[in-house]
Amino acid sequence: MLxxxxxxxxxxxxxxVDFGSRIKGAIILLLLAATAFILGFKLRPxxxxxxxxxxxxxxxxxxxxxxxxxxxxxxxxxxxKTNTKTGLEYxxxxxxxxxxxxxxxxxxxx
Numbered sequence: 261m262l263x264x265x266x267x268x269x270x271x272x273x274x275x276x277v278d279f280g281s282r283i284k285g286a287i288i289l290l291l292l293a294a295t296a297f298i299l300g301f302k303l304r305p306x307x308x309x310x311x312x313x314x315x316x317x318x319x320x321x322x323x324x325x326x327x328x329x330x331x332x333x334x335x336x337x338x339x340x341k342t343n344t345k346t347g348l349e350y351x352x353x354x355x356x357x358x359x360x361x362x363x364x365x366x367x368x369x370x
Contacts, residue, residue, distance in 0.1 A: 262275050306312050 262273060266273055300307075
């Protein structure tokens with residue numbers, strides 16, 4: 261990115277990180293590694309428990325099949341609308357293959 265800006269402006273800007281930022285980044289990295297190491301030892305009984313893994317897997321399955329990830333990415337409508345000759349009709353289940361409604365996913369998963 262800096263090379264592109266230097267070519268476009270004709271300047272020779274050099275990116276430099278000051279010593280304080282480097283130390284701050286290293287301290288944060290060490291604190292995160294130490295926290296992960298300590299939590300790894302404290303949570304060893306939970307991590308090695310097959311029931312905990314089953315509950316975790318069921319939670320991930322529910323999130324993926326429930327359409328939560330799709331709804332976060334696509335922000336679909338709750339109810340669809342279709343213009344017909346008689347007027348405006350509301351659709352609760354989509355007939356299009358590429359289209360999905362939020363209420364459709366909620367009714368299937370609950």
